[in-house]
Amino acid sequence: MSSCQIVNTLGDTGSILSMNHQYRDVADLLIPGRVPPISKAAVVVHNGEIEWAGVQSSIPIKHKGLDFIHVPVLMPGLWDCHVHYFGSPPNDSGGGYEQILGPIALFGARTVRDLERTLLASFTSVRELGGYGGEIAAGVEEGNFIGPHIYSSIAPLSITAGHGDIHRLPLRTVLDGCAHGLPFAVSDGVPECIKTVRQIIRRGAKIIKVCVSGGVVSVLDDPEDAEFSPEELKAIVEEAGRSKRALNAGVKTIEHGSYLDEECIALMKKKNAILVPTASIIEGGWASRDYFPPETYKKFHQIYSSWKGAYSLAIASGVKIALGTDQANSQEGTFNSHGSNGKEIYFAVQAGMSPLAAIEACTATAPETLGEHIAPKSGQILEGYDADLIALSQNPLNDVSVLSDPDNVTHVWKMGNCSNRLSCCGRVLLFGFLLSVIKTRVQKVPR
Template sequence: MRVSHYTESTECGNGEEESPGTTTATTRFGIRGDLLIPGCGQPIEDGAVVVADAMIEWVGDFSNRPAKYDAVKFHHVKVLMPGLWDCHVHFGGHGLAFSTLNASSSFLPGAPTLAGAVTVADLRRTLDAGFTSVRELMGYAGYLWPGIRDGYLVGPNVYSSLAALSITGGHGDDHELPLCAVKQFGEAGGASYLCDGVDECTKAVRTMVRRGARCIKVCSSGGVLSLNDDPEDRQFSDKELKAIVDETERSGRAVAAHAIGKAGIMAALRAGIKSIEHGCYLDEEVAILSYLVGPMLTLGFTVKEKGATLVATRHIQESLLLDPSGFPEPVVKKIKKIVPLTRKNYDLAIQQGVKIALGTDTWNSNPEHRVAHGKNAMELTYAVKAGMTPLQAIAAMTANAPEVLGRLAPKSGQLKAGYDADLIGVAGNPLDDLAFLTDPNNVTHVWKGGKLYKSPA
């Protein structure tokens, strides 16, 4: 199907830059859905939108559309929704270009070029699955973003940290390689960047901004997939984290903290970080700790008072528990310990009203892998299992998501006048069963910036 467009010419009003009588063409088209899910708010039966160029101009009941849209042709989809967001992804070619997530071959000369080539297909699969925007918290898609922005590559909007900031010996360090190799790779544009002390941390943020990062990622705790550090260990001092946050905010960007253990979560909140990734130890014991170190009564209240968002990344955790093949035994032990904790504590966070945005930690380029790019909507199913309604889960993957970007947040994730025209058409009602969205074939249409990228043949 091809979407027909209605073009209206309007006179420019600034006389100084345009010759008298110069006109600009506004291209409008409409989309009508049996059900419209706006991202924030209640669904509308027989709802519709009008898109003007790259923006949504009008949303409402189709039967009550303004008369000025009588000349606009509306095209039909079953269900109309905002484009989905994945707030935590990694594009690095792993699973195809490199055998495992920490393969030493990914540090060799030419490896980033190969990873970038593999990532082109990953980005297309992500968009075809209905994800019109992603926040990449370490990876190579951020370096491909100019090509997507300028139209010669196809993919979602990419908001990338490019690298993860880590202490030496921390989660972003590769413990099986010489330290000099890891540092040199970071300096050359690799996906992790080591910094120690306030001055190095400040310089690291400035380096990422210079490279084009649209957000900053920091590892405030140890990790699961890194070999020698413990997820419960605290990483970076309070002064280091505060320096990272202060420098990031000077450029209007926001920090995301890889924070699994409770010490790392609390340190991130104290520093003013607004996006907590994983948050596996967000439990009642941490709630008591937050009472002892601050004025709030519970961690949930602390997170809400701090204006922070939890991105729990349930998809990768459950997937790796089912199939941890390829990882060494110390990592497998950590996976088996962490997943049951996160199940319980994710439930607790939802019960306490912590703001949630959904991210998957997707990283694999093999389309057959459980955490392959394009399977991102699996995260919705875990949100519902943890206590969200389907409508709340969709809001967490649409309307809530841009807020993790702070002042650089786009007007996106909602079907609302003045917002980006990032929309998807779905073959059935996902509110009946969100698993319906996990099959990309059920996403029949994808518009990004008002341009149609996917439709039935």
Template sequence: MNVTTSSIRRAFALPVLLLACAAAHAAPVIAVKAAHMVDVRSGALVDNAVVLISGERITAAGANLAIPQGADIIDLGNKTLLPGLIDTHTHITGNPEDAGYSIVAISIPRMALAGARNALTTLRAGFTSIRDVGADGYADIALRDAINNGDVPGPRIAASGPPLGITGGHCDDTMHAPQYKATSLGVADGVDEALKVTRRNIKYGADVIKICATGGVLSFGDDPRTSQYTLEELKAIIGDAHRLGRKAAAHAHGGDGIKLSVLAGIDSIEHGSYIDDEGIKLMKEHKTYLVPTLYLGDWLIENAEAIKLPQPLLDKAKVVLPLARVNIGRAIKAGVPIAFGTDAAVYPHGLNAREFAVLVKLGMTPIQAIRTATLNASDLLGWTDKVGTIEAGKFADLIAVDGEPLKDVKVLERVQWVMKGGAVVK
């Protein structure tokens, strides 16, 4: 077989040409430069920081990295870079004026549209990922999918859909008269009903199963100190969620609800206002995350009149919320794992970062508080391979602030620059 020089040249030229075309169409390398970068693992401040990004992902990060020729450079000057923040307890489709289950109901489509507005506000505040733990009509799931599809801007969302609760409990929020025969979509009594609703939520796209294990503050006729699901019911819900590849979160203020949820295998306790020594011990043993939502205690009481909060709910808030700080302060000092959460919707979206200062006031160092919204939060979501640190392989979710967050966490309330997935959004 004769092989000519020209045929050899042609054989080599085609793959080289294809590679050149692919390179021409590849996303340009982005280099983000800043005076400082917080390494949330070590707690150290990295000077002369450079983060290299290709497409949606970080390819390298560190001090004084060489910047490839032709890279697009974003120079943030004297600012400090951090990973995009994560809020593991939001209600993205709700707003403060909804507190107390207003008799004038909002339609599900209207809630979803309000959620789109709130999602952008949350993203621009530096929270590039959230876990939404309760929305009527699967509105949070629809919003998540719209964001993922590029229809609207917003953070990455792990969504729960309608939370599970007992008839007349904290998450049965319709407040309609009996003749209307209406209950909330997530209401489930007994093991069989609870399993059906759990599976239905997963069918319609839930990433996490939210359970109302105790009474609440912003609900009529119940007591935050009392449990609302039995251990048998909780084991059924949580067991099925885990078997089907989802995590589970329990709204739980009172001691019995906390203990029963932990014993049933819950992944996180939301609020934990009345947590006691036994609850602390169990949560440490089971390595269960506590998601305190503390700043809302300041905002809600100060703004109760403006949002027309019903008096019975305000009366409960004035008792429960100050006690929560005392009890959760003890849990923090005892070493219960903490993930960052705010209950945004009880107060305006975009103020999420005000939670950091409360955590520091209760005994955390600034880096410990920052870890709750980065390392710990990503672990709770099961997203440690995606977000939570500035490292190669992670999504290029970054924020930048003026000042020194390792000395003053309040600078996180004033995020100047936000990138999600390699795209600058603020």
């Protein structure tokens, strides 16, 4: 088993390491995200960024002689490119969106725990495609609670009676909810679609999500239904492009891809579009018949075989893929619970990707789903990139299911700050595999 050493420097006063200090990670196994793994490598972090990365024997003299701790594997923090922070109630039964109507502050309070679970499961960044996460993201960045970087669409656009409508409720109730913070947006006709895009951007959206087909959880529509007219879609994409929310005024990602065929795949490759296949929700939903109402599970049955074939075809055809789970449940222990995001990588390997390719789809490729104007320098261990890093107790290249269990994640660094899974006692970190006791900054996890 390879190992990884996390090395830190202190100021002359011996104070807790701040983001203005420098520290070094020395790794016997480094998985950089896009380039091949590096044995006996080192990473230097300064001001929340990676200042240097390479082979240990080539460490610049000014970075040598530092104390370190010892962990098995170091790699970039993971990305989940399709999540929803709805703050769902304890009695969530998978029956529909009605349950997220209620006190928004309560949904936000539940979401705080979900954000913590996501981060400690090794996911330092997420793309939220509808939910309350985008509107409480400032609380994370201010340090009020811990969580990943959140790049949110705030609310998906849907037609009346479409996938983003709540079909069992009176339409006026739905529209009123949308106008008062519900993370959905119902629009019909070109002028209304343009205005809705602008309103969502005003609420803080970094990307625009459009429900172009029917869905599984929504009641009245069918997954094969086409939603929005070509004219409406063109207006939405063009308006998003005006605010740099759509790359070159075109659709950047396809979510789920349940009915992709060779013609669709050829067009995706031509347009350099990215597939986010969301295996966790589809595989998990398929295996959880008793969790859903019969009419919802029937839709999982309807799409499952087609989706499974489409995913494998996309991999074999060389479509660019970024991984996302569609996690949305605040309850612990369900197939769709926040904090179980890592199983998406396992499903990618089952569908035909190599472990290294699946990790790349969950790290280096993922920021590209935001477009060049929004994407951070993240997902790779390269000079100038954000110091979002994770340490694992086992090598995922030998067994990719290691990433499915948060207990295998020993450390998570977000912008160089540690949100640690293991014992934290003030300024001293104690690990079973400690080579030397160091003083470092620890962002303590609220309990």
